[in-house]
Each structure stands twice: as C-alpha cells, then as structure tokens.
Amino acid sequence: MRGPLAEVLRGAWRSPSGRWGLVTLLVIAALALAGPLVLNDPAAMPDVMAGAESPSLAHPLGTDALSRDVLSRTIHGARVSLGIAMLAVCLAMLLGTTIGAASGYRGGWIDTVIMRTVDAGLAIPRLLVLLLLVLVWERIPTMALAVVIGSTGWLGTCRMVRGEVLRLRQMEFVRAAQALGASSGRIILRHLIPNAAGPVAVSATLGVADVILLEAGLSFLGMGVQPPTPSWGGMILDARPVLLSAPWTSLAPGLAILVTVLAVNLVGDALQRALDPRSA
Amino acid sequence: MTPLLEVTGLRIAFPGQHGPMYPVDGVTFSVRRGELLALVGESGSGKSLSCLAILGLVPTPGRIDPTSRILLGGTSLPDLNREAMRRVRGRRIGMIFQDPTTSLNPVFTIGRQLEEAVANHFPGPRAAIRARAVELLGEVGVPEPAGRLASYPHELSGGLRQRVMIALALSGEPDLLLADEPTSSLDVTVQAQILALLDRLRASRGMAVVLVTHDLGLVAGRADHVAVMYAGQVVERATAVRLFAAPAHPYTRGLFRSVPRLDAPVDRLAPIPGVVPTAARWPAGCRFHPRCPEALTQCQSESPALRHVGPDQSAACLLLDPPQAGG
Numbered sequence: 001m002r003g004p005l006a007e008v009l010r011g012a013w014r015s016p017s018g019r020w021g022l023v024t025l026l027v028i029a030a031l032a033l034a035g036p037l038v039l040n041d042p043a044a045m046p047d048v049m050a051g052a053e054s055p056s057l058a059h060p061l062g063t064d065a066l067s068r069d070v071l072s073r074t075i076h077g078a079r080v081s082l083g084i085a086m087l088a089v090c091l092a093m094l095l096g097t098t099i100g101a102a103s104g105y106r107g108g109w110i111d112t113v114i115m116r117t118v119d120a121g122l123a124i125p126r127l128l129v130l131l132l133l134v135l136v137w138e139r140i141p142t143m144a145l146a147v148v149i150g151s152t153g154w155l156g157t158c159r160m161v162r163g164e165v166l167r168l169r170q171m172e173f174v175r176a177a178q179a180l181g182a183s184s185g186r187i188i189l190r191h192l193i194p195n196a197a198g199p200v201a202v203s204a205t206l207g208v209a210d211v212i213l214l215e216a217g218l219s220f221l222g223m224g225v226q227p228p229t230p231s232w233g234g235m236i237l238d239a240r241p242v243l244l245s246a247p248w249t250s251l252a253p254g255l256a257i258l259v260t261v262l263a264v265n266l267v268g269d270a271l272q273r274a275l276d277p278r279s280a
Numbered sequence: 281m282t283p284l285l286e287v288t289g290l291r292i293a294f295p296g297q298h299g300p301m302y303p304v305d306g307v308t309f310s311v312r313r314g315e316l317l318a319l320v321g322e323s324g325s326g327k328s329l330s331c332l333a334i335l336g337l338v339p340t341p342g343r344i345d346p347t348s349r350i351l352l353g354g355t356s357l358p359d360l361n362r363e364a365m366r367r368v369r370g371r372r373i374g375m376i377f378q379d380p381t382t383s384l385n386p387v388f389t390i391g392r393q394l395e396e397a398v399a400n401h402f403p404g405p406r407a408a409i410r411a412r413a414v415e416l417l418g419e420v421g422v423p424e425p426a427g428r429l430a431s432y433p434h435e436l437s438g439g440l441r442q443r444v445m446i447a448l449a450l451s452g453e454p455d456l457l458l459a460d461e462p463t464s465s466l467d468v469t470v471q472a473q474i475l476a477l478l479d480r481l482r483a484s485r486g487m488a489v490v491l492v493t494h495d496l497g498l499v500a501g502r503a504d505h506v507a508v509m510y511a512g513q514v515v516e517r518a519t520a521v522r523l524f525a526a527p528a529h530p531y532t533r534g535l536f537r538s539v540p541r542l543d544a545p546v547d548r549l550a551p552i553p554g555v556v557p558t559a560a561r562w563p564a565g566c567r568f569h570p571r572c573p574e575a576l577t578q579c580q581s582e583s584p585a586l587r588h589v590g591p592d593q594s595a596a597c598l599l600l601d602p603p604q605a606g607g
Contacts, residue, residue, distance in 0.1 A: 004432070180451070181369035
C-alpha cells in the first residue's frame with residue numbers, strides 16, 4: 001500500500017506502543033471471534049447449587065454465582081462488547097462525517113443551525129442522554145443499544161470534520177476541482193472526506209474505547225446488555241454481591257475492559273502521532 | 281470575428297463594514313479564439329477574482345453585480361443555472377492556479393485524478409479513459425507518462441505538478457484556459473518551459489488563454505493583447521506591441537520602470553511608491569492618483585474613463601483626455 005494514508009498506518013505501526021496496542025487488539029478480536037466456537041456455552045452445565053467456584057482445571061477462571069464458567073463468559077462477552085463498540089462507532093463516524101462535511105461545505109445558516117445543535121448536544125452528559133433513551137425499552141435489545149450509543153456519539157466527530165472541511169475547502173485543490181466542473185457531492189466524497197480520513201480514524205479509535213466504557217457502565221447499572229447475554233459490565237454487576245467472597249468473578253471482566261481500552265487508546269495515540277508528529 | 285469571451289463592466293461586491301465594497305469594479309476585456317490576453321497588475325488589483333468570476337466561483341460572501349456581463353460564445357454565464365454552469369467549468373473553460381503543490385489532491389495518485397477528470401467530461405470504458413490520461417500527460421510534456429500515473433503529487437517536482445495541473449485543465453478540451461499566475465511559484469527555468477508549453481498548446485489546439493501575471497517580462501513577445509489592471513479596474517488596454525512601444529497610462533509606465541530590461545541602459549529600477557489600496561477604501565477620483573507622479577488636482581475628484589489614445593490602445597487617465605472644448 002502506498003499513499004499518505006498508508007504512510008500514517010505505517011507510522012503508527014512503527015511506534016512500539018502502537019504496535020503493542022494493535023497486537024493486543026488483534027488477539028482480543030481473534031478470541032472474541034474464534035473463542036465461542038471452541039469453548040462450551042457458559043450456561044451449558046449449570047450446577048446452580050454449586051455456587052461460585054474458585055479457579056480450577058475445569059474452570060480456569062472459576063465460575064460465577066450461577067456457576068457459569070467465567071472464562072467462557074468473558075470471551076463471549078468480548079464478542080458482545082466489541083460488537084456493540086464497532087457498530088456504534090461505525091454509525092457515529094458515518095453520521096459525524098456526513099453531517100460535519102455537509103455543514104462545513106454548505107456553510108451559511110444550515111451550518112450555524114447544525115453547529116449550535118451540536119454545541120448544545122455536547123453540553124449534555126452523554127450517559128444521562130443514554131439513560132433517558134434506554135428507558136424507552138423495558139429490556140433493551142442489544143442491537144438497539146448499539147444504535148442508541150452510536151447515535152449519541154457523532155457530535156465530537158461532526159465538529160472535528162467540519163473544522164477539517166473548513167480548512168480543506170480553502171485549499172487550492174478543492175477550487176481546482178470546482179474549476180474542473182466537479183459536483184458538490186463529488187467534491188465532498190472525493191476531496192474533502194478522504195483528506196479528513198486521518199483525524200476521523202483517530203476519532204473512531206478513541207471512540208471505540210469510549211463506547212466500551214459507556215456500555216460497561218450502562219450494563220453495570222442494569223440498563224445496558226440484558227441478561228443472560230454476557231457483557232463485561234453486566235458480569236461485574238452480577239459479581240457485585242460476591243465481590244469479596246469470589247473476587248475472580250469481577251476480576252476477569254474488569255481486566256478485560258482495562259486491557260481492551262488501554263490497547264485501543266495506544267493505537268489511537270499512535271495514529272494521532274503518525275498523523276501529526278508535532279503532537280507527540 | 282466575435283470574441284470567444286466578452287467581459288463587460290464586471291463588478292464584484294463583497295459586504296463590508298460600511299456598505300458593499302467592490303474589489304473588481306467595472307472590468308472590461310475580451311479574448312478571441314486562439315489569442316493570448318495578459319491581465320497584468322500588482323497583487324490586489326482584482327485579476328484573480330475576475331477569473332474566478334468568469335467560472336462563477338467567486339468566494340462567498342462575494343456576489344457578481346447583476347449589471348456585469350460575461351458572454352462566452354454568446355451565452356451569458358451569470359444567467360446559467362448551477363448545473364449548466366458546472367458543465368461550462370472544465371469543459372468550455374479550464375483554469376490553472378498559482379501553486380501546483382496545493383492544487384492537486386494529496387491523497388490520490390495523479391492517474392486517478394486525471395482519469396476521474398476525463399471520465400467526468402467524457403464517460404467511456406476504463407481502458408479508453410486511461411489511454412486518454414496517458415495521452416494528456418504526454419501532451420503536456422511529462423516524461424514516461426504511463427509510468428507516472430501511479431505517482432502521488434508529493435512525489436513530483438513543482439514543474440511536473442504544474443504540467444499535471446495543465447493536463448487536468450485540458451481534460452475537458454476547453455476553448456479557453458484561465459492561467460492564474462501559473463509560474464509564480466516555479467524556478468525561472470521551469471517558468472520558461474511552462475510558458476512555452478502554454479504557447480504550444482495554444483497553437484496546436486487553437487485554445488484562447490487568459491494569462492494573469494504581475495510580471496510584464498512574461499508578457500513580452502507572447503501576449504496578443506494586454507489589459508493592465510489597477511485597484512479593480514482596467515486602466516490600459518492595448519495590443520502587446522503597442523503597449524510595449526508606447527505605454528500610455530502613468531501606472532503602466534511605472535510598471536515598466538520597475539522591471540529590469542536588457543535592451544536599454546537603466547540606471548536604477550524605480551519601483552512605484554506605496555501599495556495598491558484595499559477595496560474597502562478605493563481613493564476618490566482616479567484610483568491611482570495617490571501614487572501617481574504626474575497627478576493633477578482634478579485627479580483627486582474626477583474618475584477617468586477608458587478612451588482611445590491610439591490605434592488598438594485605450595487608457596483611463598485625465599492627462600490623456602483631449603483638451604476640453606470651450607471653457
């Protein structure tokens with residue numbers, strides 16, 4: 001691969017922290033994808049009377065209060081948590097990039113209305129908005145949860161993309177494209193958005209970390225992923241009553257959140273540095 | 281023969297703190313097929329803005345005043361709707377810009393940009409479009425054009441980039457090329473090559489060129505007609521031969537005195553004192569009078585109109601007016 005964007009990716013890969021983050025993420029993603037195929041269903045052999053068992057050969061990370069295998073649930077939970085993060089961030093980037101680019105390119109009163117709305121939206125804590133939105137459902141479906149999280153996460157990206165577009169549309173190549181008879185749609189898709197791709201990639205990466213934490217928070221409050229679907233936040237909620245007697249039940253999902261968010265942030269920082277060496 | 285492009289009384293309004301201001305204020309010129317017209321003047325005289333106005337690309341919040349007329353082959357461009365105007369851009373009129381480092385999209389190969397421009401004007405099978413892109417690169421003198429398609433703009437020298445930019449502008453086979461200081465950011469040797477290329481294209485395609493420049497030296501021996509602009513107005517218009525033989529307007533003469541010449545002894549260069557005023561406060565009367573070494577008292581209040589001062593030459597200066605009858 002050649003070109004400026006490939007150059008940014010290579011730059012991120014060259015930095016040790018970026019490489020560690022990426023490798024860790026790939027391992028987690030591979031576990032999330034392949035793990036459930038190998039591991040048994042966490043709820044397959046319930047021995048409810050047994051309660052939480054400490055780690056053993058049969059259950060390397062022990063079992064939870066409902067005697068479900070913690071390792072298996074953590075890995076199944078990775079699928080859910082990462083899946084929600086991916087879907088939500090894709091939606092947020094799609095919305096943020098399109099609305100931001102259109103707003104910046106059109107300018108005028110449309111831009112003013114959109115940007116004031118974004119400012120207002122950013123002033124409200126996201127968790128609060130999510131809690132209100134989630135109330136619509138008694139038990140929110142996982143897919144709806146991802147959509148709700150995604151549709152509240154585009155404001156920052158929108159403002160950032162608009163700023164980039166305002167900068168880029170002053171560049172001569174945009175004027176040159178106009179002088180060649182390119183339509184507005186073509187200019188936005190071919191000239192403005194590709195040149196804003198770097199910052200969008202950074203924003204997306206950091207957004208993944210945000211969503212994992214938000215989803216864990218919501219699930220911990222019981223307003224996120226609904227049982228019995230495993231999710232990291234939900235597992236910590238389940239582990240709360242046995243926090244001291246069976247610490248392994250909360251330790252595994254807690255570490256999973258920590259490691260994943262850390263890895264994602266390392267990758268995001270490395271991308272940022274590769275994109276703009278001055279920010280290092 | 282009717283001119284290809286006729287610009288009459290072009291006026292561009294920008295909202296200012298104290299009412300509208302007019303950085304281009306009554307500009308008139310015309311270009312015939314295959315001809316090279318040079319628009320000459322200092323920065324801020326409205327040359328580039330006039331070119332953008334022809335393409336309908338005046339930056340917001342600027343507006344072309346409705347009294348302005350821009351006719352391309354008899355069609356009034358300001359009256360076209362957006363879609364029709366878009367089809368004029370690139371297809372009838374091409375434009376190249378001052379800085380080839382920023383006028384190519386940095387994230388795509390030049391091949392992709394050229395192919396896209398060709399396909400935009402002449403849709404067709406991929407292979408034909410690619411062949412056309414190679415042909416265009418060859419025509420503008422890019423060595424090994426087929427191999428160059430995979431290059432990114434930053435991998436090319438400034439001169440090559442400007443050639444690619446010209447190839448892009450030619451992709452729609454325009455009848456008219458607007459060249460906005462196309463060589464200002466290039467080395468002198470490369471400048472000469474690019475100008476020679478423009479001459480060659482003009483000859484081979486019968487394409488008209490409007491060359492915007494602040495450098496009279498580029499105009500000599502190349503332009504057919506010259507329009508000298510100052511403070512948003514054309515102050516002198518003549519055939520290049522006439523202008524170089526007998527510049528009539530004090531501003532034009534000032535420009536000549538500030539350019540080194542090889543064919544005549546010059547003691548020292550005499551720059552025109554001061555700078556072009558800003559559009560927010562054009563001086564009353566003749567806009568050049570504060571900097572004019574020959575200004576009269578009435579220059580402060582009377583604005584001169586362009587009038588014939590010789591064969592194929594007109595200038596806007598009170599000094600050149602015939603003596604008033606009567607009085």
